[in-house]
Amino acid sequence: MMRVLEFIVALIIVVVVAVVVGVVMPGNGHVERSLVVGKDMRQVYDVLSNFRRFPEYSVQREYDRNIKFDFSGKPYGPGAELSWTSQDDKVGNGKLTIASADPSFDKIDSTAKKSTIVWNLDNDWRGNDKHFTLDLERQGSRGQLTKITWSYDVAYGFNLINRYSSLYIHGDPDSFIQFTLNNLQNVLASVQNVDYTKLIPYVEQTQATPVLLVSSSIERKGGLEALNDATDKAVAEIQAAAKKLGVNVVGPRIIYTTSYGDQTYTFDVALPISATSLNVGGQSIELTAAKAPDLAAAAASSSSANAAEGNADNNAPGGHDRFGRLIVDNNVRAFLAFGGPALKAVWNGTAAGVPQTRDLLKAYSQTHGYKFDEVVNRFYDIKVKQGDNEKTFDEYDVYLPLTWAPEQTPEQEAGIKPPTLDEGTEQAPAAAGTAAAPASAATTAQ
Structure with missing residues (x-):
């Protein structure tokens, strides 16, 4: 009986000590990691002000290749949302919401020194008011470096179990930040270092448009004069083809960039026309959009014994090139652009x-x-x-x-x-x- 009483007393003491320790433990948790990247602050800000590239740098995909992400809310800025579902207990289910971004994106220029983005977090980690704070600071002699400080904050309140979970804040939350931050650096490295703060781009819903096209290329050392000469030559060829086809040119010239190399610039010159079907090779052919070339078919054709004869047939007027464009003559192609x-x-x-x-x-x-x-x-x-x-x-x-x-x-x-x-x-x-x-x-x- 005495031993039972001793055990009960010991248990009470342990419980009292545990409660006392829990009470004196902090009611909130905080962990942060920092990294300096060689990117303009506006680029870093934009990547973190939307979730469209989050699946590429989040450590979650390394834990579960079958994780499913779902985008909702606004596409950019406060109100953007990302949710995920996973069968892996380490990943679980959850949701991120961009709560704030200060200053607004149009104020992030070369004069802005700091910015802060807050993501609210809803997952199975213990605690309340869970959120990530991403502080950005412009650094470097020319302001071309950005220090990213990624922190996690959580409120435990008076829930003693939650307070004890603060002992493990350097577990999942810390590792998530550390590994995700490293992956973020790799994603940022794929973006060209240019300052687009003065760019005002719009998304435009373009309409399919029939065009005639001629391919061309120039040596870049020829400068604008060579470009203008090549363009004028292509335009004249297209206009002559349009006249033979009995169609009208209905808009300004278009240049498609194929390859802008160090030595050579390869491009196509196109003009919009008034017809979506053309009479070529004695038949009326409806124009279609270009498509990705079938590389496997092209390789098989080139290795066949009668490749030369086959290529000659494919290049005949009325046929289609490897991009699915209608062959009008040796140089002119037609298709639906845009x-x-x-x-x-x-x-x-x-x-x-x-x-x-x-x-x-x-x-x-x-x-x-x-x-x-x-x-x-x-x-x-x-x-x-x-x-x-x-x-x-x-x-x-x-x-x-x-x-x-x-x-x-x-x-x-x-x-x-x-x-x-x-x-x-x-x-x-x-x-x-x-x-x-x-x-x-x-x-x-x-």
């Missing part, structure tokens, strides 16, 4: 600024999680206005076709309009020292 969402920016200046604008659009799409495919849905630009070379510059609409995009960009949703230009003032696509094009861009080809 159709679907595209990220659009306006460039006012010489053609030398178009490549920089393409780089800005690409980086912007990457940080905002917009998906694109440059193999078939290539960059294109439309020269919508010819300047007089004295008071006004040329005007180009530059497009990046998207395979996934929200209906509007944050700038578009906020009603921010592209900047208007003073007469004789060329629009600057990027801050000095951050543009992707070389310093001699003013004398290089598009």
Whole structure:
């Protein structure tokens, strides 16, 4: 009997001590990790102000390859939501919501030194008011580095079990931050280092348009003169083909960028026409959109004994090339261009600024999680206005076709309009020292 009483007393003492310890333990928990990345703060801010790229850098996918993510709410900024479900107990189910972002995205320019983004967290970790805080600080002599401080905070209240769980805050929450932060650095490294803070891009729903197209290429050392000569030659060839086909050219010239290399610029020149079906090779053929080439079929064809004969038949007028475009003659192709969402920016200046604008659009799409495919849905630009070379510059609409995009960009949703230009003032696509094009861009080809 005495031993039973001793056991009960000991148990009471343990319980009292446990309660006392629980009471004096902190009612909240905090853990943080920091990392400096070689990226402009606006790029880091944009990646963290939406969840579209979160599945790429979250450590959760390393724990469970079958995890399912679901996006909801706004596509960008406060109100954006991401939920996940997993059969792995280490991952579980949960939801993130962007609660705040300070300052707003349009204030994150070269003068902004700090910013803070807060993600509310709803999962099975113990505690209440769980949230991640992502503090960004511009660093480096030229402000081209960003320090990311990722912290986790939780309130335990007077729940003693929750308070004891603070002893394990350096377990799952800490490891989640550490590994996810390292993965985030890899995702950021894939984004080109350009400053797009002055870019005002819009998502435009483009309509399918019939075009005639001629492929061309130039040596970049030839500069704008070589580009203009090649473009004029292609346009003349397209106009001659349109006349033979009995169709009208109904819009300005379009340039599709195939490869903008260090030495050579390869591109297609196109003109919109008035008909969606053409009479070629004695038959009326309906135009269709271009498609990705069947590389396996092409390889099989090239290895066959009668490849030469087969290629000759395929290149005949009325046939289709490997992109599914109608062959009008040796050089001219026809297909349905555009159709679907595209990220659009306006460039006012010489053609030398178009490549920089393409780089800005690409980086912007990457940080905002917009998906694109440059193999078939290539960059294109439309020269919508010819300047007089004295008071006004040329005007180009530059497009990046998207395979996934929200209906509007944050700038578009906020009603921010592209900047208007003073007469004789060329629009600057990027801050000095951050543009992707070389310093001699003013004398290089598009």
